Amino acid sequence: MSVPGKRNGSHAWSHSQVTRREALQAGAVGILGLGMNHLAGLREAHAATGSLPAGKAKKLIFIFLSGGLAQHESFDMKPSAPENIRGEFKPIVTKTPGLQICEHLPMLAQRSEMWALCRSLTHGSNEHSAGHHMMLTGHSDLPTGFSPNSPSRRDRASIAAIAGYAMRKRQKNNLPTAVVLPERLVHNSGRVIPGQHAGEMGPQYDPWMIEASPFHNTSYGAFPQFAFDHQNRGKGDNRVFQAPQLSLPNGLGMESVQGRLALLESMNQQRRALGHHAQVENFDRLRQGAVSLLTESTVHDALDVTHADAKDLDRYGRNSFGWSLLMARKLVAAGVTLVQVNLGNDETWDTHGNAFPHLKDNLLPPTDKAVSALLDDLHASGELDETLIVMAGEFGRTPQITLLEKHYKLPGRDHWGALQSVFFAGGGIRGGNVVGQSDAIGxxxxxxxxxPENFAATLYSALGIPATAAWHDVANRPHQIYHGEPIAELF
Known part of the structure; x- marks a missing residue:
């Protein structure tokens, strides 16, 4: 789990200095009253004002493609454009008449009745950090003092944090409302990308971070099967996808836990006598959440995806993309409301060069397979109508193909905030539907x-969050959640 740290006097996410397993086992200590900072993701989140209507979607899986998926090589191909624009890939038909997508997404093409596209999302930045902040928070404008090099509590709150806050009232268990996996988005220089946490809402509303994918500064993609380096520098990638183990520390059994809980209760009674009711109640809720995480068998099963049923692993793919989406599917089944899945580490989809072989061989195939398996699972179980799936990046790619000879042997496309295609499925989405249109060259x-405001509003609306909803700061001042109208034509 990530722990909010401080940088230059403001809260930010710092790189963990302990192993993933140590950090998650340390979380077990939280129920004993030790190291409560490991349970930041379980802190109380008050629901937005007003009652929540019964929305079509009850869960959300937000698939984020850091680096920026090329619209021309995915969902908005331009086969009639000049060669330096249309690229190397060919379009293929889908099950929806008149709808074509990239030839390297054949499984999604066969499931087009389950999903829809928006081909006209646009914002004003071609810079990675700004684009991440815009798309992960749903705000086209950057906050005052925004720094691309350091997350700040002046940043806007992420969609995951906002939705988690607003959906808390619906949560029927002590599990986190919002989860991000399998890793934070960290630049190869080591800086954390802004827009991922609760920003101005405060660290108590940060999504719960599951870090199952180790940081690597030169290798990208769905390791171990599809790992690659954008610049083919030849550095090895020996990462192991290791889901956190929510286990008790060695030598500590449940009898010891019960004994220490009894001691804590005695201490709590003394604290109540001293008048610290609010603090004690918050402590109790944190403890209950930790106990729930430790004892809920479905959570253990959801996190231990590398040892899942062989048939499931074959369908999703035995790689970080497949494991991540399988984990997301299991977590929403266990009762988590929102899961953000980062398919690849920071800038995995940043195809400036060597774009066509890397997309063809390493990026599109595992994505096609894992997303299709997720759709199939939710459809077969009857949960697709109540589970919204969205897939987007921080921006699209330039119409013109370019070659940056200093860094790459083969061509690619540069950053392009003016246009990207966004994928939607489930949660009341009308399948086989396309909203918006781009010009002749994309x-x-x-x-x-x-x-981005419409994108965020679409997610909130599908989840049944009322248009009048607000979150409240420490001074109890309301802050409106909606900043745009939903994309109504999707539904």
Missing amino acids: AYPVERPVK
Whole structure:
């Protein structure tokens, strides 16, 4: 679990200095009243004002493609454009008449009745950190003092944090409302990308971070099967996808836990006598959440995906993309409301060069397979209608293909905030549907331009969060959740 740290006097996410397993086992100590900072993701989140209507979607899986998926090589191909724009890939038909997508997404093409596209999302930045902040928070404007090099508590709150806050009232258990996996998005220089935490809402509303994928500064993609380096520098990748183990420390059995809980209760009674009711109640809720995580068998099963049923592993893929989406599917089944899945570490989809072989061989195949398996699972169980799936990056890619000879042997596309395609499925989405249209070269929207505010509002609306909802700061001042209209044509 990530622990909010401090940098230059402001709260930020710092790189963990302990192993993943040590950190998660340390979380077990939280129920004993020790190291409560490991349970930040379980802190109380008051629901938004007003009652929540019964939305079509009860759960959300937000798939984020850091680096920026090329619209031309995925969901908005331009086969009639000049060669330096249309690229090397061919379009294929889907099950939806008139809808074509990339030839390297054949499994999704066969499931087009389950999903829809928005081909006209646009914002004003071509810079990674700004684009991440815009798409992960749903705000086109950057906050005052925004720094691309350091997350700050002046940043906007992430969609995951906002939705987790607003959906808390629906949570029927002590599990975290919002989870991000399998890793934080960290630049190869070591800096953490802004937009991932609760920002101005405060660290108590940060999503719960499951770090199962080790940091690597030159290798990208769905390791171990599809790991690659954008610049082919030849550095090895020996990472192991190791889901955290929520286990008690060695030598500590449940009898010891019960005994220490009894001691804590005695201490709590003394604290109550001293008038610290609010603090004690919050402590009790944290303890209950920790006990729930330790004792809930479905949570253990959800996290231990590398040892899942062989048939499931074959369908999702035995790689970080497949394991991550299988973990997300199991977590929403266990009762988590929102799961953000980062398919690849920071800038995995940043295909400036060597774009076509890397997309063809390493990026599109595991994505096609894992997302298709997720759709199949939710459809077969009857949960697709109540589980919204979205897939987006921080921006799209330039219409023109370029070659940066200093860094790459083969061409690619640069950053392009003006246009990207966004994938939607489930949660009341009308399958086989396309909203918006781009121009002839895939550069700008020419029909139904959509902003990050509309994107965020669509997610909130699908989850049944009322348009009047607000979150409240420490001074009890309301802050509106919606900053745009939902994309109504998707539903």
